[in-house]
Amino acid sequence: MLASYDTAVLRLGGRELRSRFFLGTGRFPSPAVMQQALDASGVEVITFAVRRVDLDSYEDDSILQHLEERGLHFLPNTSGASTAEEAVRIARLAREAGLGNWIKIEISGSPVTLLPDPIETLKATELLAKEGFVALPYTSDDPILCKRLEEAGAAAVMPGASPIGTGLGLLNPYNLGLIIEEAKVPVIVDAGIGSPKDAAEAMELGASAILANTPVAKAKDPVRMARAFAMAIEAGRLAYEAGRIPKKRYASASSDPAGSLFRHPAMSSTGEGY
Amino acid sequence: MTEKPWSDFELYVITASSNHPGKDLVEVMEQTLIGGADILQLRNKTGPWESVLQEAAALRELTRRYGVPFIVNDYVDIAIQVDADGVHIGQDDMPIAEARRLLGPGKLIGVSTHNLEQALKAERDGADYIGVGPVYPTDTKPGRAAVTTSYVTEAAEHIRIPFVAIGGITLDNADLVLEAGARRLCAVSAIVGSEDPADACRSFLEKIGRCKAIERNAVTTIKLNGEKHQTSAGNLEELVRELGQGHKRIVAELNGVIVSKGMWADTAIQSGVDIELIQFVGGG
CATH class of the missing domain: 3.20.20.70 (Aldolase class I)
Known part of the structure; x- marks a missing residue:
């Protein structure tokens, strides 16, 4: 029997979250698969985008159609915006729909990399935080920028591991580590995660949560992958709380050499590395 | 009766x-x-x-x-x-x-x-x-x-x-x-x-x-979601109904200002107004 350990709750925007996994809702093969993936993942926060209504379609393709009874927390994003002003407009529209006041600020500065525009992101964060939004900026993994975002009123900072949808994993764990070290608000690693291993790595670094979409939705089996991510994120968090060993250059035996049946000259050292 | x-x-x-x-x-x-x-x-x-x-x-x-x-x-x-x-x-x-x-x-x-x-x-x-x-x-x-x-x-x-x-x-x-x-x-x-x-x-x-x-x-020409559109609707509520979109969870914006759903029926549609109707789609 596996004992279960509670990891610390994540406090964000006045909420207490048990799950540190935020799931995006785009690119799933069908709404039914997405529903199952939600079940398998145990997520409490889902993201979605704001778009013009398809006036040629009578069918209600709104992502929220079957989700409202789940008691999830909704995190709309401002994707499609390329200026702070556009992001603010999208945030207001999303809030008007009555789904709360959380907003993921996503302001793309390049159609190729979809990397966030740091200047506009900072502006939007300041404006939206002042308007009472729980501002969650998606940002590049720049420790100084993340500090500035925090000062501008971000409720959490969301540095990308690598560009959106690339699945390249943590390109700069050093920077992420610095951001986490410095931050007084939660750090949610968003974008570029390729597999549960990347998620676990980020969590072990001390990230507060992971936001992923493509690696789940586009997996061969999104439902199983959703579960795998949930487990990896929990494992990473547990490991972070448990405290990993420091890295060493040379081996150290798991058993004390004292009392060894044989005596070799090399074994007489302390076993410690340099 | x-x-x-x-x-x-x-x-x-x-x-x-x-x-x-x-x-x-x-x-x-x-x-x-x-x-x-x-x-x-x-x-x-x-x-x-x-x-x-x-x-x-x-x-x-x-x-x-x-x-x-x-x-x-x-x-x-x-x-x-x-x-x-x-x-x-x-x-x-x-x-x-x-x-x-x-x-x-x-x-x-x-x-x-x-x-x-x-x-x-x-x-x-x-x-x-x-x-x-x-x-x-x-x-x-x-x-x-x-x-x-x-x-x-x-x-x-x-x-x-x-x-x-x-x-x-x-x-x-x-x-x-x-x-x-x-x-x-x-x-x-x-x-x-x-x-x-x-x-x-x-x-x-x-x-x-x-x-x-x-x-x-009369028939009014408006800008709807970025496109020219002709409508005989007198107000926002009629417009959404006329478009067959009344059942969707929609947020409306008129000339850049959000109009809450409760106000749709009181929001007259005049020629040349810019209306955006938006909803939520999957996204990360």
Whole structure:
């Protein structure tokens, strides 16, 4: 029997979250698969985008159609915006729909990399935080920028591991580590995660949560992958709380050499590395 | 039972058994009510009194079920006996005052008129509504010269009580009659003589509805989700309904300002406004 350990709750925007996994809702093969993936993942926060209504379609393709009874927390994003002003407009529209006041600020500065525009992101964060939004900026993994975002009123900072949808994993764990070290608000690693291993790595670094979409939705089996991510994120968090060993250059035996049946000259050292 | 005031009627139907040989009168008339006809007249100028009474009783029961006013042509006594909502009389029938005396004040009196003079007189004499026609030559009233749409236009200008255009009106010429100023139509053979009277009624009502929408608001050109769009909607709520999007969770923005859903009905749509309708889609 596996004992279960509670990891610390994540406090964000006045909420207490048990799950540190935020799931995006785009690119799933069908709404039914997405529903199952939600079940398998145990997520409490889902993201979605704001778009013009398809006036040629009578069918209600709104992502929220079957989700409202789940008691999830909704995190709309401002994707499609390329200026702070556009992001603010999208945030207001999303809030008007009555789904709360959380907003993921996503302001793309390049159609190729979809990397966030740091200047506009900072502006939007300041404006939206002042308007009472729980501002969650998606940002590049720049420790100084993340500090500035925090000062501008971000409720959490969301540095990308690598560009959106690339699945390249943590390109700069050093920077992420610095951001986490410095931050007084939660750090949610968003974008570029390729597999549960990347998620676990980020969590072990001390990230507060992971936001992923493509690696789940586009997996061969999104439902199983959703579960795998949930487990990896929990494992990473547990490991972070448990405290990993420091890295060493040379081996150290798991058993004390004292009392060894044989005596070799090399074994007489302390076993410690340099 | 009647949900709207009788005077709001748009489509007046009249019986004509000779137009549907082999089909039951009540069944055909029920189809017209299913199709949305909102006032019904029994006209039987050839049958014996007893069978007119029988038809009147059956149609009274039918129209009551549908909450539609029921009018009897000529036979004031039958109208009284079956508790019809009123009578319709021609120029050669009893005077309005006489019909009013027999019926009492709560009942409707309609009068057929063929020129403006007759119309004004009927209005003065206390008619509740008038028929204006025959607009086109008709087999229902052979031998009577058509008054053309010019009398419809005169009536629209001078008559304050409800008037209904009648005579030879079909789905092919209904738009011309509406353009001439009619807002209530009566068709006989085009409805009860049709294969599908309910469908014929719906088509007439659609034409009347479209005409009224255009009249109410002319057609407005707006910018909708970045594209030029023409609408006859008067307010935001009507626009969303007109677009067939009323069931979606939508947020609306007018000239860059969010309009909360509770305000849609009070938000007039003027020419040139910029409207964005947005919703949520999957995203990360």
